[in-house]
Amino acid sequence: MSASDIAVRGSGSRIGWRELWLKEDWWAIWLGLGIVLIGWILFAHGSDSLKWLAVTPGKWTSLDQLGQHFAANFPRYLAQGAVWLVLFGVALSVLGTRLSAFVPSFIFLYVVSVAIFAVGQWAEANYYNLEPPLVALLLGLVISNLIGLPRWMDAGFRVEFYVKLGIVLLGATLPFSLIVWAGPVAILQASIVSIVTFLVIFWVARYLGLDRRLAATLGAGGAVCGVSASIAIAGAVGAKKEHAPIAIAIVILWAIVMIFALPLAARLLHLPTGVAGAWIGTSEFADAAGFAAAQTYGSYAGTVPGIEGTADQAVWAFTLMKVVGRDVWIGVWALVLAIIATTRWEPAEFGRKPDAAEIWWRFPKFVLGFVAASLIVSWIARDFSLADYNKLIAPTLVGPIKDLRSWAFIFCFFSIGLTTRFRGLAQFGPRPFAAFSAGVVVNVALGFVLSVILFAGHWSSLAR
Amino acid sequence: MKPAETGRCGFCRHFRNDPVFLEAAIPGLTSFSSGTASVMADDGLCLRHDRYLSARACCADFEAARD
Numbered sequence: 360m361s362a363s364d365i366a367v368r369g370s371g372s373r374i375g376w377r378e379l380w381l382k383e384d385w386w387a388i389w390l391g392l393g394i395v396l397i398g399w400i401l402f403a404h405g406s407d408s409l410k411w412l413a414v415t416p417g418k419w420t421s422l423d424q425l426g427q428h429f430a431a432n433f434p435r436y437l438a439q440g441a442v443w444l445v446l447f448g449v450a451l452s453v454l455g456t457r458l459s460a461f462v463p464s465f466i467f468l469y470v471v472s473v474a475i476f477a478v479g480q481w482a483e484a485n486y487y488n489l490e491p492p493l494v495a496l497l498l499g500l501v502i503s504n505l506i507g508l509p510r511w512m513d514a515g516f517r518v519e520f521y522v523k524l525g526i527v528l529l530g531a532t533l534p535f536s537l538i539v540w541a542g543p544v545a546i547l548q549a550s551i552v553s554i555v556t557f558l559v560i561f562w563v564a565r566y567l568g569l570d571r572r573l574a575a576t577l578g579a580g581g582a583v584c585g586v587s588a589s590i591a592i593a594g595a596v597g598a599k600k601e602h603a604p605i606a607i608a609i610v611i612l613w614a615i616v617m618i619f620a621l622p623l624a625a626r627l628l629h630l631p632t633g634v635a636g637a638w639i640g641t642s643e644f645a646d647a648a649g650f651a652a653a654q655t656y657g658s659y660a661g662t663v664p665g666i667e668g669t670a671d672q673a674v675w676a677f678t679l680m681k682v683v684g685r686d687v688w689i690g691v692w693a694l695v696l697a698i699i700a701t702t703r704w705e706p707a708e709f710g711r712k713p714d715a716a717e718i719w720w721r722f723p724k725f726v727l728g729f730v731a732a733s734l735i736v737s738w739i740a741r742d743f744s745l746a747d748y749n750k751l752i753a754p755t756l757v758g759p760i761k762d763l764r765s766w767a768f769i770f771c772f773f774s775i776g777l778t779t780r781f782r783g784l785a786q787f788g789p790r791p792f793a794a795f796s797a798g799v800v801v802n803v804a805l806g807f808v809l810s811v812i813l814f815a816g817h818w819s820s821l822a823r
Numbered sequence: 824m825k826p827a828e829t830g831r832c833g834f835c836r837h838f839r840n841d842p843v844f845l846e847a848a849i850p851g852l853t854s855f856s857s858g859t860a861s862v863m864a865d866d867g868l869c870l871r872h873d874r875y876l877s878a879r880a881c882c883a884d885f886e887a888a889r890d
Contacts, residue, residue: 374865384861454859455843519857586855587862593875594866600873607851614855645855689862697877714879720864779854 383520386450388728391527394763395732399739402756412439413759416477425477440469443766456514464515472769485662492651492772496618499776508777516774522647523725525767526682530732531760533675537822538733541679544817548809549684552641555805557582560798567790571704572598573605575696577791580610581798584686585645591721595693596700604785609795611779614648622656632660632668633676633821634810640680641806651772653677672821687726690718832869833878836888840867840878
């Protein structure tokens with residue numbers, strides 16, 4: 360089915376079951392859980408094939424050492440690249456992407472990602488701030504804004520698809536008991552910040568004379584899940600055509616600033632990794648951007664003096680706060696704002712009755728895969744002692760899944776840079792920018808107070 | 824098509840919600856989201872009114888799309 364078929368044949372009556380193959384969230388689940396289940400089968404049969412496939416560059420101190428690694432492991436990288444190419448190619452072709460554009464684009468993405476991963480594994484990388492997420496992002500930004508790539512190559516730069524797959528795989532490395540233990544605090548903290556941030560942006564926007572629908576689109580972008588929230592709320596309230604692009608442009612600018620600013624501020628304050636992860640999860644605007652920031656900060660653990668905790672704590676705290684605490688509520692935000700828009704703002708114009716099912720239609724389904732992956736691996740590990748887990752499950756099942764997750768995130772970080780063309784973003788005036796920025800100030804300050812002061816003990820002891 | 828669904832934007836010739844079109848029409852959408860994300864549900868652009876709205880919306884200017 361071509362993408363245009365979706366428009367003319369029946370999407371007006373809801374996408375229904377076809378969502379299972381027409382939305383990338385479900386493809387992230389199929390691929391992520393497929394990897395976990397195949398890994399489990401291989402583990403149960405004593406095979407370490409997944410470990411062989413999930414090759415990553417090791418730490419290195421000289422170019423000779425790095426060269427020897429690639430010479431010895433070239434077939435593994437070739438096999439891994441081919442497997443990614445097939446998996447993503449199948450998914451994206453069903454989603455409407457042309458394979459003739461995707462294949463060369465992804466090969467370029469993979470080859471450069473290998474180089475970025477290798478740079479990040481240099482023993483002196485942290486000293487020179489060469490963390491892979493930041494290198495990938497900056498390199499992508501330079502290529503897309505100063506050199507330029509043909510537009511058709513965007514077929515392989517699927518930021519959102521890669522980050523969703525990474526999040527599903529992340530679930531397999533996160534004990535389910537941790538989600539249950541830390542989830543309620545994440546929801547409480549995220550709810551406080553989301554509601555306050557939305558109201559600040561909305562009220563400032565209205566005070567500055569902006570349209571209510573633009574105010575709501577901006578507010579959701581700052582409060583919930585960035586670009587995805589802006590576009591979801593734009594649809595829910597029936598925004599003007601130019602509203603979503605304005606909100607998206609401002610969200611992108613602030614999200615990229617925060618990728619650098621939040622880890623830098625947390626580093627100066629020597630925050631424990633779990634605390635910094637929670638702060639980033641509260642105050643970053645997009646999942647992909649937040650993972651870049653959280654993973655960057657996690658890499659300081661054990662390498663920057665004075666920063667306590669582990670790399671996992673930063674990523675886990677971020678994920679719980681952003682994905683569990685904020686993202687899953689987008690449907691509720693959409694329903695509430697749709698009710699307000701259709702009953703108070705313009706009751707007669709577009710004749711649509713808000714439906715509680717909107718919560719499900721807009722639910723970010725990849726979160727189900729994240730929880731399912733956590734449940735599956737927690738169930739597999741239920742009868743293993745900690746020593747046996749570390750000896751048997753970690754090296755042949757969870758470790759390789761974690762390495763594949765790292766690849767998915769690097770594809771994502773590089774794709775952020777490659778798809779962010781500043782000149783191509785919508786023009787916006789000072790008023791939308793001022794309204795959103797007011798929300799940023801409140802969001803960052805409130806997120807700091809909650810993560811670093813009020814719930815510091817909770818986040819610093821995460822998974823200890 | 825069910826009778827109750829005729830007249831909805833999703834069946835109107837002015838309405839476009841295919842992901843490829845939306846990603847081209849909305850600058851920056853692919854930087855941190857995409858046209859095939861679940862959160863977008865079945866929303867799309869009304870080219871007559873220049874509005875971004877749900878496929879379940881409707882208005883007096885409905886014109887049936889050709890199959």
